[in-house]
Amino acid sequence: MTRVGERYRALVAAGELRPDADQERAVAALDRLATALAEVPKKGSILWRLAGRKVQPPGGIYMWGGVGRGKSMLMDLAFDTIDYAPKRRVHFNEFMLEMHDRLRAARAREEGDPIPPVARAVAAEAKLLCFDEMIINNSADAMILSRLFIQLLDAGVTVITTSNRPPRDLYKGGLNRELFLPFIALIEQKLEVLPLNGPTDYRLERLGGMPTWYVPNGPAASAALSEAFFRLTDYPVEDRAKVPTEELAIPGGRTLHVPKSLKGVAVFSFKRLCGEARGASDYLAIARHFHTVILVGIPKLGPENRNEAARFVTLIDALYEHKVKLLAAADAEPQALYPTGDGAFEFERTASRLMEMQSEDYLAKGHGVE
Numbered sequence: 001m002t003r004v005g006e007r008y009r010a011l012v013a014a015g016e017l018r019p020d021a022d023q024e025r026a027v028a029a030l031d032r033l034a035t036a037l038a039e040v041p042k043k044g045s046i047l048w049r050l051a052g053r054k055v056q057p058p059g060g061i062y063m064w065g066g067v068g069r070g071k072s073m074l075m076d077l078a079f080d081t082i083d084y085a086p087k088r089r090v091h092f093n094e095f096m097l098e099m100h101d102r103l104r105a106a107r108a109r110e111e112g113d114p115i116p117p118v119a120r121a122v123a124a125e126a127k128l129l130c131f132d133e134m135i136i137n138n139s140a141d142a143m144i145l146s147r148l149f150i151q152l153l154d155a156g157v158t159v160i161t162t163s164n165r166p167p168r169d170l171y172k173g174g175l176n177r178e179l180f181l182p183f184i185a186l187i188e189q190k191l192e193v194l195p196l197n198g199p200t201d202y203r204l205e206r207l208g209g210m211p212t213w214y215v216p217n218g219p220a221a222s223a224a225l226s227e228a229f230f231r232l233t234d235y236p237v238e239d240r241a242k243v244p245t246e247e248l249a250i251p252g253g254r255t256l257h258v259p260k261s262l263k264g265v266a267v268f269s270f271k272r273l274c275g276e277a278r279g280a281s282d283y284l285a286i287a288r289h290f291h292t293v294i295l296v297g298i299p300k301l302g303p304e305n306r307n308e309a310a311r312f313v314t315l316i317d318a319l320y321e322h323k324v325k326l327l328a329a330a331d332a333e334p335q336a337l338y339p340t341g342d343g344a345f346e347f348e349r350t351a352s353r354l355m356e357m358q359s360e361d362y363l364a365k366g367h368g369v370e
């Protein structure tokens with residue numbers, strides 16, 4: 001059995017990762033989890049028939065800390081390494097959207113409380129569930145998640161999750177938070193809670209002070225942005241010709257083609273995002289799903305581009321609101337991008353946001369709405 005620790009140490013030895021004490025502690029915990037999971041009798045086996053039904057798998061691990069500390073990297077390493085089926089890795093927001101859909105369908109069947117059947121179905125699909133970026137910012141999610149989680153853990157599902165906050169700060173200051181407290185207690189009791197909060201934001205370090213706004217569009221900007229993309233995604237040089245694409249689901253049933261999508265980083269052209277009839281729901285889906293967006297080919301806009309400019313404003317608002325990191329190639333600096341035309345005055349706020357989005361402070365923020 002390959003261990004998470006072996007793979008981690010190999011990456012450190014190869015110079016791809018720097019030694020990090022918090023990460024080593026997390027790796028040790030992930031290996032303990034892997035060992036415990038390896039001891040869970042396989043359903044239907046003799047051991048399972050003898051005692052397995054009574055063996056409760058471990059609850060799992062909750063890794064939290066500031067941005068760029070390596071939480072997602074370690075979760076991915078564990079997810080790939082741990083031999084336990086069926087398993088599933090999903091972005092937390094996507095999982096919640098899916099739960100709302102499934103609960104709606106269950107309610108429509110009018111068979112009483114919709115949560116138990118949905119929990120049973122989810123538990124049957126994945127015995128190991130990995131969530132990236134757990135964040136709770138509305139009471140509907142808080143209530144559903146609280147009940148769903150209790151039932152998933154009861155059903156023997158093991159959870160690995162990452163978050164920018166410790167469990168006690170989840171849904172902080174939220175409405176009816178007292179109803180959510182049992183969920184926090186449950187996480188603290190059933191999951192091993194691990195801080196990954198060392199001094200280094202490795203993502204920022206990987207950008208190494210690279211500019212995030214390139215003028216003008218052209219080969220130099222393209223080369224710099226593609227370098228940034230590969231640094232941010234640790235993509236092996238030999239695979240660079242075949243970066244995956246993605247069809248991003250937009251609420252309401254449409255999809256959006258993402259020409260390059262890897263590890264939470266997406267590349268789009270201005271033409272595709274703002275030159276076609278798209279709106280807030282597309283931009284919100286992007287902002288929720290990706291922590292970093294690379295946008296190429298932003299032209300200088302004039303009065304004849306009022307639709308493009310209006311869409312661009314909506315896009316930037318969504319990205320800014322969700323603290324998505326933006327890297328871009330444009331034919332002008334933000335202040336000179338849309339000097340005249342309908343809404344040029346309002347565009348000043350967008351330009352100011354674009355300036356702020358280039359700052360170290362902004363780049364060091366966690367993805368998601370507070």
Ligand SMILES: Nc1ncnc2c1ncn2[C@@H]1O[C@H](COP(=O)(O)OP(=O)(O)OP(=O)(O)O)[C@@H](O)[C@H]1O
Pocket residue numbers: 016017018019020023065066067068069070071072073074133162163164201202203206231232233234291366367
């Ligand atoms: N020890 C390390 N040495 C060098 N690079 C690292 C190390 N740990 C992580 N990285 C790299 O830093 C980048 C950020 O890591 P990762 O995406 O896992 O951060 P995160 O903690 O999930 O951040 P966020 O909260 O923003 O999601 C990745 O490219 C990752 O490979």
Ligand SMILES: [Mg+2]
Pocket residue numbers: 071072073132133162
């Ligand atoms: Mg992450």
